[in-house]
Amino acid sequence: MTRVLEDVERAEDTALTRAAQRGDATALGLLLERHRPGMRAVALSLLGPGPDVDDVMQDAALVALRRIGDVRDPAAVGAWLRMVVRNGSRTALRAARRTEPLAEVPLPPALTTPEHVLDKHALRDWIWEAVEELSPALRLPVVLRYFSTGVTSYQQIAEACGIPVGTVRSRLNQARAGLARALEATAAGAHEDARRRTEEGWLEVHETLAAAERGEYDKVVADRYTPDVTLLSAGRRLGGSGLLVAGMEGDLSAGVRQHPANVIAGRSLVVWEMDLANPPDAPDHCPPGVAWIMTLEGGRIDRVSLYHTPRPASTVQATA
Known part of the structure; x- marks a missing residue:
């Protein structure tokens, strides 16, 4: 029996x-x-x-x-x-x-990302629709936690958002409860195509980097960003469009190149995770990676928060 x-x-x-x-x-x-x-x-x-x-x-x-x-x-x-x-x-x-795990979210096997897994089955659009139902304050931590590849720990999210770790935990708890309600409420509805948005996101990041290489990043900012776009780091305002352009041009002039590693694309939130390649004569010019965390208003980017991947401990000690 x-x-x-x-x-x-x-x-x-x-x-x-x-x-x-x-x-x-x-x-x-x-x-x-x-x-x-x-x-x-x-x-x-x-x-x-x-x-x-x-x-x-x-x-x-x-x-x-x-x-x-x-x-x-x-x-x-x-x-x-x-x-x-x-x-x-x-x-x-x-x-x-108090030890930092390699990854606080169970991830798929090597050479895949949460976004790739999301694209593999029919629930992906439903999930994104539920995520979009969250408030902006809850949406960003949950997207970083569950869909990014390099900004997943509580400490990393806290640094990227400029908030305490305790606030990250609280917002994630609220977000999980909100997602449960939103998923139930949107289960029967029609949802946008997350795969299409992701493909467009990859195309946009490559087009942006190519334009920057041609010295036309200012045109990209004028076309795709709001006039009063804000650049932030760790929750602190650094400047606006002028600093964005100057920063990109300065890194390119120094020989730094950005290589897209992951793209997360929603209606109101886009994240580009980049590997940074430094020039041979200045290997420590930039940290090994950066995440561009961008919120959209009316289809245009109105806030850009930068989170830089910490340098390896050995590099920090050597340069101290």
Whole structure:
């Protein structure tokens, strides 16, 4: 009898997983409810009772939403969900010990990014529509946390947004609750094509860099940015369009080149993650990378926040 029940459960898991991978939100919700006790048991065994368990469970649900298309054996989806919780719990433990994890969000295998995974299954447009329903203050931390590749830890998000780490945690908690409500409210609606926006985002970043190489970045700013665009770093205003142009031209003159590594493109928020290549004669001119975090108003960029990837510790010590 036990074997028969196990076979039935595996068959149900298979059917629900395949439906979820086709974009059936109800099927995904049923999967999470079926396996919630086992997922919670894993979190409790690693973290003990406390608020971290709820955080990890909420994170796991969002990771499952984005990555259900990664499940290759639908019958084993329960083990996959418990693995997501286990990874999240270990990340929480590392953070509690004040050590910076390599990644606080379970990521796909090497050579892929969350955006690539998002493009793999039919839920992607629904997710983005729900993200757009969040307030700007909640939208930015959640997009960086779950969709960027280099600005995912609480500390990195805090530095990029110019807010305390505690505020990041609070906003992410609010955002997760808001996403749950928005996802439920928008499940039956028509959503824009996230893949199209992403493709347009990649095209725009390459066109922008090419124009800058030609000395025409000022034309890009005039065309695609609002007249009163604001440049920020760590939440502090640095200047406007003039500083944007001067900064880009100064880096190019110094031999620094930017290479796009990841593009996140929503209706109201766009993030370009760049690798920075310094000239051979000035290898420490710029940090190894930068994220351009841009908010849009009426289809034009009105705020640009720059977050620079910290230099490796050995480089900092050598130059100190």
